[in-house]
Amino acid sequence: MTLVANRERVGKGAPRAPGDGPAVGVQPTRLGAIQILLGAVFLLGAALASILVGPADLRPAGIVEEIVSKIPFVHLHPGLGVTGDVVLWQLRMPRMVLGGLVGAMLAVAGASYQGVFSNPLADPYLLGVASGAGLGATVAIVYGPSFSSGPLSVLPASAFAGGVVAVAATFALARPKGRERSAATLVLAGVAVAAFFTAVQTFIQQQQSSADLAVVYSWILGGLSTAGWSQVELILPYVALSAGVLFACRRLLDVLSVGDEEATSVGVRAERVRLVVVAAATLGTAAAVSVSGLIGFVGIIVPHTIRLLAGPSYRRLIPLSLFFGAGFLILADLLARTLLSPQEIPLGVVTAFLGAPFFLVVLRQARRMG
DSSP, X not given: OOHHHHHHHHOTTSOOOTTOOOOSSOOOOSOOHHHXXXXXXXXXXXXXXXXXXXXXXXXXXXXXXXHHHTSTTOOOOOSSOHHHHHIIIIIIHHHHHHHHHHHHHHHHHHHHHHHHHTOTTOOTTTTSHHHHHHHHHHHHHHHSOTTOOSTTOHHHHHHHHHHHHHHHHHHHHTOOTTSOOOHHHHHHHHHHHHHHHHHHHHHHHHTSOHHHHHHHHHHHHOOXXXXXXXXXXXXXXXXXXXXXXXXXXXXXXXXXXXXXXXXXXXXXXXXXXXXXXXXXXXXXXXXXXXXXXOOOSHHHHHHHHHHHHHOSOHHHHHHHHHHHHHHHHHHHHHHHHHTTTTSOOOHHHHHHHHHHHHHHHHHHHHHHHO
């Protein structure tokens, strides 16, 4: 297949080398206003549902008045009482915002991983983030101070550090002497690192009491039940930085989709792009799971759904993953806290229930294409 033919698959997002003939049959890849509007409407609807639904009955008009009353220079009496104010601003609102941040980050990271590794089954935990964060959380729960709280809480900080260390170990192992890393060696190194960190975590768990184990498993299953504004403040800078970098690299991901050799022929350094994208996606993923636990399948469900609806171009996929990933996890969390109310289902269980059948469909399609 020629470079021109490959570009026809990628779309307008791929740059053209001098001397190449015109690409025929190229599909437009620019993000349309209708697509942005649909994503915004979906996210807004999910956010409103999350705020409105719950044991405490909050009037929609009262919520609007409460929110408007917080706008500077607007003199409006708050529409909710003291109890309603606490429920809205200290319980539902931070939980909704945190769910949106985590969902958006996991979806964008999943789409980016699938782009750099050319694998439709790649997810944000591919290079060991999950195992590293799990080990960090286990160490914090077992050995850390139980009274720690706030933005500098030991648990999210340890989970974040564990995820970053695991991926750093993956990159160190995946670089052969004198040669560049390949996608295959990165994946294999990630599997090895994940197995090692999981083994250490299991060893620590076996030495502990059932009470500690219950806390560890609760974190591993994922959830937003302890969400607060301090956790939003903790991850917001990392998510914003990571999402910004991935958004800026969306055209380069289109180029990588035609293969490393073709990308190099048009002046794109595939190794460098892969390093930047993976580093940004990993940083954001580590920050997200540090406050939410291990929530699976978001990075597979959302990008593939968008591919089916809007096409494969990353110029569409990355921005739309932000909207739909955030909305998806907000709705999943709504199900988690309402289906068995007053008890909560672990959020990771809800996403697994929704994502496992979807994963099987994707796997089947990948086998057919192979």
